[in-house]
Amino acid sequence: MAALLPEILYECNGQAPSPNKDFYQLIVSRSEVTLRWWKISLRSEFREARPGELKESHEDFVDDSTLHAQIGVIFGQKTLSHVMNLCRGQYDFLERLPEPLILYILTFLDLEDVAQLSQVSHTFQKICNSNKLWEHIVERSCDRVTPEMRSLADDVGWKQFFFTNKLQLQLQLRRRRKRQEEQDVFLD
Incomplete structure (x- = not known):
């Protein structure tokens, strides 16, 4: 060790x-x-x-x-x-592990455990709030993640994306599609 x-x-x-x-x-x-x-x-x-x-x-x-x-x-x-x-x-050997390995370990935890672990130290707070972890959590909890959903999650953050309710997500995706269509018409 x-x-x-x-x-x-x-x-x-x-x-x-x-x-x-x-x-x-x-x-x-x-x-x-x-x-x-x-x-x-x-x-x-x-x-x-x-x-x-x-x-x-x-x-x-x-x-x-x-x-x-x-x-x-x-x-x-x-x-x-x-x-x-x-x-x-x-x-504290756990905190000294490489970040990818810690992220892999965290993917096996329940959300309540991730929330508690984020309060242990600044290092764990950073890792528990990272987009990489929350991207994995979203992918694990959703049937499928479309490229449009992925783009929105990259913009607002994967944690925010996870905690946004479905109606708000649909509204944000609709607005995003409309803006994209407007930009496409403007560019043509």
């Missing part, structure tokens, strides 16, 4: 809370945690300050409460908690 993990497990950037203007970067790799900082100040005592870097192994990071406090202040408690989990070896 470790082969599924990229070298960089997590990376984020941020600015220290006001009034501080310092910039920070946090990188969690497979073996270590790196915190980099750049002092940004107009005060004379910090003008010559060089960027800094602190690297710790996962084991050392788990025991470093001072660094925990600093990361909690700069990046927030959720980020600190996520980094702690990564350092303890608690990875």
